[in-house]
Amino acid sequence: MQRLDQRGRKWLAFGKANPGLLAGFVLLLPFLLFALLPDVFASHDPIKTSIRELYTPPNAEHFFGTDELGRDVYSRVVHGARISLASAALIIGIACVIGLVLGTIAGYWGGWSDRVIMTLVDLVLAFPSLILALAVSAALGPGLRSAIIAAAAVWWPVYARLLRGITLQLSEMEFVTAARALGATAPTIIRRHILPNAIYAVIVRISIDLGLAVLLLASLSFIGLGASAPTPEWGAMVAWGRLYFLTEWWIGGFPALAITLVVVAITMLGDGLNDLRTIR
Amino acid sequence: MGKLLLERLLTLVLKLFGMAVILFVVTQILPADPAAVAAGTDARPEQIEKIRKDLGLDRPFHERFVTYITGLLRGDLGKSLLTRRAVADDLKLRFPATLELAILSGFVIVICGVSLGIISAVHAGKPADYLIRAAVVVGMGIPPFVLALFLQLIFAKWLDLFPLEGRLHTLMAPPPFRTGLYTIDSLLAGQWDIFWSCLRHLALPVAALSLGRLAVGARFTRSGMLETLGQPFVRTARAKGLRENRVILRHAFRNALIPVVTMLGIQIGFLLSGAVLVEVVFTWPGLGRYAVDSVLSFDFYAVIGAALVIAVIFVLSNTVVDLLYAQLDPRIKHK
Numbered sequence: 037m038q039r040l041d042q043r044g045r046k047w048l049a050f051g052k053a054n055p056g057l058l059a060g061f062v063l064l065l066p067f068l069l070f071a072l073l074p075d076v077f078a079s080h081d082p083i084k085t086s087i088r089e090l091y092t093p094p095n096a097e098h099f100f101g102t103d104e105l106g107r108d109v110y111s112r113v114v115h116g117a118r119i120s121l122a123s124a125a126l127i128i129g130i131a132c133v134i135g136l137v138l139g140t141i142a143g144y145w146g147g148w149s150d151r152v153i154m155t156l157v158d159l160v161l162a163f164p165s166l167i168l169a170l171a172v173s174a175a176l177g178p179g180l181r182s183a184i185i186a187a188a189a190v191w192w193p194v195y196a197r198l199l200r201g202i203t204l205q206l207s208e209m210e211f212v213t214a215a216r217a218l219g220a221t222a223p224t225i226i227r228r229h230i231l232p233n234a235i236y237a238v239i240v241r242i243s244i245d246l247g248l249a250v251l252l253l254a255s256l257s258f259i260g261l262g263a264s265a266p267t268p269e270w271g272a273m274v275a276w277g278r279l280y281f282l283t284e285w286w287i288g289g290f291p292a293l294a295i296t297l298v299v300v301a302i303t304m305l306g307d308g309l310n311d312l313r314t315i316r
Numbered sequence: 317m318g319k320l321l322l323e324r325l326l327t328l329v330l331k332l333f334g335m336a337v338i339l340f341v342v343t344q345i346l347p348a349d350p351a352a353v354a355a356g357t358d359a360r361p362e363q364i365e366k367i368r369k370d371l372g373l374d375r376p377f378h379e380r381f382v383t384y385i386t387g388l389l390r391g392d393l394g395k396s397l398l399t400r401r402a403v404a405d406d407l408k409l410r411f412p413a414t415l416e417l418a419i420l421s422g423f424v425i426v427i428c429g430v431s432l433g434i435i436s437a438v439h440a441g442k443p444a445d446y447l448i449r450a451a452v453v454v455g456m457g458i459p460p461f462v463l464a465l466f467l468q469l470i471f472a473k474w475l476d477l478f479p480l481e482g483r484l485h486t487l488m489a490p491p492p493f494r495t496g497l498y499t500i501d502s503l504l505a506g507q508w509d510i511f512w513s514c515l516r517h518l519a520l521p522v523a524a525l526s527l528g529r530l531a532v533g534a535r536f537t538r539s540g541m542l543e544t545l546g547q548p549f550v551r552t553a554r555a556k557g558l559r560e561n562r563v564i565l566r567h568a569f570r571n572a573l574i575p576v577v578t579m580l581g582i583q584i585g586f587l588l589s590g591a592v593l594v595e596v597v598f599t600w601p602g603l604g605r606y607a608v609d610s611v612l613s614f615d616f617y618a619v620i621g622a623a624l625v626i627a628v629i630f631v632l633s634n635t636v637v638d639l640l641y642a643q644l645d646p647r648i649k650h651k
Contacts, residue, residue: 056453155334158331162631163623163630166592170607171342171619171623174611174616175342175343175344247457251459254459255461258459258596259608259612260608261612278597281465282469289466289469292459292466293462295462296457296458296459296462297457300454300457300458301457303457304453
């Protein structure tokens with residue numbers, strides 16, 4: 037009990053020293069819970085329509101009202117948390133793996149592989165991200181999967197550039213030279229010596245990017261390139277709700293609010309982590 | 317400077333060429349059959365065949381590629397399936413609308429963002445600073461289309477202060493074409509009522525586009541200012557009895573400009589991405605909406621064309637920012 041108390045006090049002190057980190061976490065927590073246990077928090081079936089309850093304003097039965105098909109907006113927002121957060125994680129995950137591989141190759145071997153990879157990186161980054169994602173997901177056809185692939189396709193260069201920089205820096209260090217002298221092969225050096233030292237920078241970058249990934253995915257869905265009906269994806273819900281926004285604002289308004297809160301929360305978390313790193 | 321400019325121009329051309337190649341390859345290779353997608357799910361085979369011919373898809377990829385690139389060099393971006401017109405002509409029509417929106421938003425971002433950043437830095441640790449910093453966090457997280465929708469709801473529908481959408485009152489004829497920017501054209505023609513209507517129509521889209529980015533601008537300016545305000549030369553300036561305003565604006569701010577300009581370069585990309593979304597909400601007849609409309613109707617040449625023009629604006633403005641850099645800080649040596 038006393039140990040628990042001590043630990044609690046430690047966390048409290050940590051939160052006080054990093055208010056942004058704490059606030060971000062507190063803001064994000066409900067959405068994490070929604071994503072993990074949607075059925076516990078949802079009050080209704082997110083895709084069940086009800087003709088008798090179209091366009092109901094928010095009330096005690098339907099906290100966020102109902103939409104044009106009588107579906108419960110609150111339950112849809114709850115279920116949407118898993119889709120948005122999981123898709124964002126997937127986008128960054130794919131981007132991270134591609135960037136990791138290409139970035140370390142470019143940084144470690146240099147030469148023509150570096151030139152080819154970095155030219156591609158520069159070209160992709162020369163586009164405003166939404167514009168290229170738009171073209172890619174258009175080519176793949178609309179759908180949540182295409183939107184995720186498109187977002188990852190415009191995001192990996194960020195990680196490639198980050199990893200290349202770190203690899204370049206690290207491969208001049210003495211411990212890498214030492215490992216090489218001991219006969220370690222390149223994959224071993226990258227896996228055992230370079231990646232572990234890059235991990236913190238990558239984590240901070242991921243924490244900042246996750247919010248932006250939620251945003252990019254919601255933007256693609258809003259345009260009409262993401263999830264298709266009746267999937268309760270936030271961006272798509274805002275897109276459909278837009279048609280009724282001036283009269284039944286709650287249909288699109290609450291999912292829009294959810295997007296905003298999650299992006300703000302993740303941004304604050306990422307900023308907090310970044311501050312921790314610079315202090316270190 | 318001349319040599320630098322020439323070098324930049326050369327890399328610029330190469331870069332744009334590379335970007336055109338990427339767009340073409342992405343939109344032509346990825347889908348199994350763009351003609352089938354364009355024709356819709358319940359199209360008859362001969363319809364698909366016809367669209368395939370129209371798009372030139374019956375020819376091998378490398379031939380199409382060469383045709384497209386040579387066309388590009390002549391300023392020919394292909395034909396739109398949707399409007400049945402040359403994509404280049406469509407884009408010419410749409411371009412000024414986006415430009416007007418982006419330029420005005422850019423001004424708002426720079427002027428308001430920088431002043432808020434300065435205020436925040438000068439009053440660091442005081443209520444004004446906390447207020448601005450909190451607004452910045454929210455402003456950064458709020459997506460442009462969400463902001464656009466709520467601005468529309470509150471200021472157009474509930475308060476009825478601004479028009480809901482469009483570029484101009486429906487009963488007004490656009491001003492005589494000179495630049496395509498309605499505000500400037502109407503001023504040149506002396507049509508004050510049209511000018512006023514334009515401004516009112518611009519208010520909400522510009523707000524939706526700039527508020528979030530302005531927050532980022534304020535943040536960059538704040539941290540840049542805080543850094544320079546702690547430097548010895550600022551103390552010297554104060555010690556020799558300069559007025560505080562002069563110390564802040566002439567001495568500290570000038571040196572804080574570098575991070576602000578860096579920020580601007582990044583902002584332009586977000587601004588152009590955001591413009592796409594904001595244009596959709598406000599039915600603004602610009603490039604972004606054109607791109608979205610063409611994407612949704614699988615109009616590939618139009619998509620490539622619009623994306624390419626937006627990318628060109630982005631790359632060009634980044635080059636300008638780069639050159640500005642060298643002007644601002646002579647210490648920066650260009651590679």
